Amino acid sequence: MSALLETIARIRREVCDLHAELTRYGLVVWTAGNVSGRIPGYDLMVIKPSGLSYDDLTPETMVVTDLYGTPVSGTSTGGDGTILEWGNPALTPSSDTAAHAYVYRNMPDVGGVVHTHSTYATAWAARGEEIPCVLTMMGDEFGGPIPVGPFALIGDDSIGQGIVETLKNSNSPAVLMQNHGPFTIGKDARSAVKAAVMCEEVARTVHVSRQLGEPLPIDQGQIESLYDRYQNVYGR
Numbered sequence: 001m002s003a004l005l006e007t008i009a010r011i012r013r014e015v016c017d018l019h020a021e022l023t024r025y026g027l028v029v030w031t032a033g034n035v036s037g038r039i040p041g042y043d044l045m046v047i048k049p050s051g052l053s054y055d056d057l058t059p060e061t062m063v064v065t066d067l068y069g070t071p072v073s074g075t076s077t078g079g080d081g082t083i084l085e086w087g088n089p090a091l092t093p094s095s096d097t098a099a100h101a102y103v104y105r106n107m108p109d110v111g112g113v114v115h116t117h118s119t120y121a122t123a124w125a126a127r128g129e130e131i132p133c134v135l136t137m138m139g140d141e142f143g144g145p146i147p148v149g150p151f152a153l154i155g156d157d158s159i160g161q162g163i164v165e166t167l168k169n170s171n172s173p174a175v176l177m178q179n180h181g182p183f184t185i186g187k188d189a190r191s192a193v194k195a196a197v198m199c200e201e202v203a204r205t206v207h208v209s210r211q212l213g214e215p216l217p218i219d220q221g222q223i224e225s226l227y228d229r230y231q232n233v234y235g236r
């Protein structure tokens, strides 16, 4: 099998399996959330098919598109003469594909994108309010507040532009798109899923804390030190 086909098969498997993490952590209902992954070295990505329930996902149902969200598929002859098929012309990529694709086109270091409507993060998004950095865990993972992106309708590059404009000047791998929900990025799809899990966790904790009174801010220097340790030392 060619290197491209092997890579496509691997990323399709990874992206498919990661959707189980969205349901495991309770970040999605019905079909309202999706994971994508860049195919490293090629202007291609893999994303969940639109409208297919999480229980029915298999690696073969993952849609391969170019970085403008147009599905691509083809066949290739393996070394032993077998005809290998890649891509899935029978399925439509997620309705959020344009947003994912815009991120990959404009943030070359991003290898994974996730979108959910997880309850607490989306509640902050509905208020158009950033989540303040009042937990050491936020300093670690987000290096500051989780910012809010602009209101944007699905259908063109508006959501993608809002994500990129908001995140390019932030340490945060998560943005709360106003009135919509969180989008997260990472070096690969797994990191983007982790950011989605952490985003919901801190959205919930900071919300609960605010029911008790005003949470205490963390000094900017301390946030920077937490972020530096977690990103460069932790787990090494």
Ligand SMILES: O=C(CO)[C@@H](O)[C@H](O)COP(=O)(O)O
Binding pocket: 031, 032, 033, 034, 048, 049, 050, 051, 052, 093, 094, 095, 096, 115, 154
């Ligand atoms: O945010 C939205 C719609 O507003 C989407 O996330 C959908 O809820 C998921 O759609 P598919 O991935 O099944 O197309």
